[in-house]
Amino acid sequence: MPTGFVISGAAHALFVLLLLFGGLFARDRLPPVSVADVTMITEAQLAALYPPTPSPRVVTDLTTPVPPTPDAEEQEAPTPEDTPVIAALPAPTPAPEATPSEQPAIPAPLPEAEVSDVGPEVEAPPPPDDRPEALTESAPQPAPRVAPEPAAPSEPLTETAPQVVQETAPSPSPEPPAPEAEAAAPEEATTEIVTEAEETAAAAPAASPRPRNRPARPAPQPETEVAEDSTAAAIAAAVAEAASQPQAARPVPSGPPLNRGEREALRVAVQSCWVVDVGSRSADVTVTVGMTMTREGTVQGGQIRRVSATGGDEAAQRAAFDAARRAILRCQRSGFPLPVDKYDHWREIEMTFNPEGMRLK
Amino acid sequence: MIHLRKALLLTAIVALGACSTNAGRFGAGGPGAGGSLGAGGLGSISDPTSVAYFQATVGDRVLFEVDQATLTSTAQATLSEQALFLMSNGEYTAIIEGHADERGTREYNLALGARRASAVQDYLVSQGVAPNRLRTVTYGKERPLEVCSDEACYSQNRRGVTVLTAGLGS
């Protein structure tokens, strides 16, 4: 009798256990995989879905109400396509204050010295704690910031550094092309991306890494008197430059144009703020932007217009233009270091951002 | 009572053996999961018709050079013995596993394992084993025998293993 109970009890217990845990051993009982549904909708659709009731929104306005930005109401536009608002920036109006001799005694605009809080930490060595990379593994990235001027040069720098050029070439050279730094570039090693692969290859001298042919520095533009380069290219460049002269009926500036050093100073000031995303297609885009300058060396009204762009698709060109604009507006601070007595020569500036030499290779 | 204990013990052994053979062949669903021999089937090492004898005395595996599928003379000697065993023990069929060390990409190692298994199969057939008694499978680098990361282990992992299963044909 007890035995029967025991057997029966045990059997029942087993049955219950099987019922309970049998599923554990069954194969292929994985739950289906679901993905949460998310839809992008327009403002109009949203309003239709959820009629705007006076929601208990706490309106804690900021202290000083600033006039709404021109595009603050942009969200009301019912089209989901993000039409580039940026591309529609108004072209700067031709500067009316063409009175070159207004205040000739004014000292040259202060170089970027005094504004510290607005200033982008351009020359500051990259703070190590800021870097987002390398959660694990010592990702060997010797220089998280790749810049034309290495912060801690380990190699002897030659006069190729733009600043040096600036000093060594003060002669008021009248030739129009941008005086690109002379050839010979021994600082390459410190100024290019070093991948993990290259790091380890360098560590092991036995390794035979493919010689890194860094993209040749952009070939110096043909100087007027020296036409040593490919003649065809030189002709093309010269013709293009001649042809691209605007027919603006601007008063002819008198006096000597900017000398090489002055131009270099402007170039260096902008390039230290020009953040290039070398892995993106915007790095295929050469964009030229135009701006009208104030006498203080700032961009008038912050208005920068796109003059031309080559390479890449429209989105890439827009991104390249945005990056160029950011570079100028961020680095102008209280004004680019430009000689005010030559204001007529730089009232209008066209700046070409050509990342060709930085592209990944 | 004694009989019962013996029976229990035997059951346990067989069960364990089954585990080791099936699981040892790399998880459920491994080749021959249905018809492979349990531990009881391994037999005695002194029985020249047993799986145990085949594994220990004949030698169930051959090793390969780096990135090679050609048989060394040592390997050929082993395989000749295997062929003799298979021909005199016609109740067995065999699955030949090809393995690679971890120093290769996954897909390539699968292909390399297939090549090695095939080299073993071809040799056994050339020695007279009926082709329909042999199948090949590659494991690439998925099932290393040794787990260290140097040549001592790699050389043991670059292997072709002849796994006997019961039953004629397949």
Place this chain on the structure above:
Amino acid sequence: MTKLRNFLIVVLAGFAAMAQAQQGPLRIEITEGVIEPLPFAVSSFVAETPGASTYAGTITRVIGQNLAGTGLFREIPRDAFISRVTNFDSPVQYADWKAINAQALITGSVNVASDGRLIVKFRLFDVFSEAPLGEGLQFVGEPDGWRRMAHKVSDQVYSRITGEAGYFDSRVVFVSETGPKNDRRKRLAVMDYDGANIQFLTDASSIVLAPRFSPRGDRVLYTSYETGFPQVFELDVATVQRRQLDVQTEAMTFAPRYAPDGLTVVYSLAQRGNTDIYALNLRNGQRTRLTSAPSIETAPSFSPDGTQIVFESDRSGSQQLYVMSARGGEPRRISFGPGRYGTPVWSPRGDLIAFTKQNEGRFHIGVMRTDGSEERLLTASFLDEGPTWSPNGRVIMFTRETAGATGAPALFSVDISGRNLRRVPIDGAGSDPAWSPLLP
């Protein structure tokens, strides 16, 4: 002749110089910039309804992590902020954001609607231009989709700044691994691109290898030992139902990959020790042999336009990369550097091929142009392999395995510039990642 040309140049350039001297803007060419992360600020998303505050906080955090995780952007810590956005529609105090050098500012709001769904809105501002960058947008979804909403906002921001599509709202299928090295248990799993939301697609009962997403991300091809032999299976991600492709008892199949149209599968088939590449038409089951050489041909991958296939072969004596027509035919070798090349994968942009390279005892992930030129190695370790592209072709995820008895595989990602190498945070070991397209 040369003299004439030089004369022409001088004359023309002289004209140019005269024109320059007389009028026109000052022209400057900038040819060098800096490569560094762009500083951005994400203002805490405004919770506009009482239930929204938790979501607002987590969405803000995920957006920051997404963007900073690219290595292209650097998030400015919130405690550095001068002004706070407490109302989504208030004007932006650009000066406050310039002061902390934020080049981009993201603001947003989160609402829990009457039906319980979340509404997330955002705007992006170019701080130094003092203008919005594109329009504000809004997303609606179930509350458990908050992470996807954060990803979608991040994708929009990324795309507006870089000019390229993002990759945050995407998933990765991979092999989750447990157990000792000589008895590894492998399961297919799928997760968000950043390692969140891991869900398993198979149990651990048989070895599974190298899953690949279909072009729409709804199916997965993989190799399983379910039958005892390596065979290609296809799995429906939503229902977790699977089926074996191209059933052939005497053959082993592996290394599958979809054609861009999702209707054809290429894979390797090993028979009598020889591995070749085949194509299977999924609609009519027709099988076509694409290579027939006594060597190993495996790891095929389609070009995005579907006309070409890159694969690896050892026909030259060692593993190298080859490109052939998608219909087969004579392949063209594209890898010529020292070492061995395997697992080529065509970039979704179409311009690059990622690969695994073995050289002098090290493994690398690298990229090259589709003609084999401009090879660049991005990583180096004891064992790196199996690259997969982010949907926008910008990031490569791969397997990195450590050496030794306790060695285990992990998922890593790297930017195609070679920067921003990082580990993808998942629980446990994982291998063989494959990136999905952007989710719809």
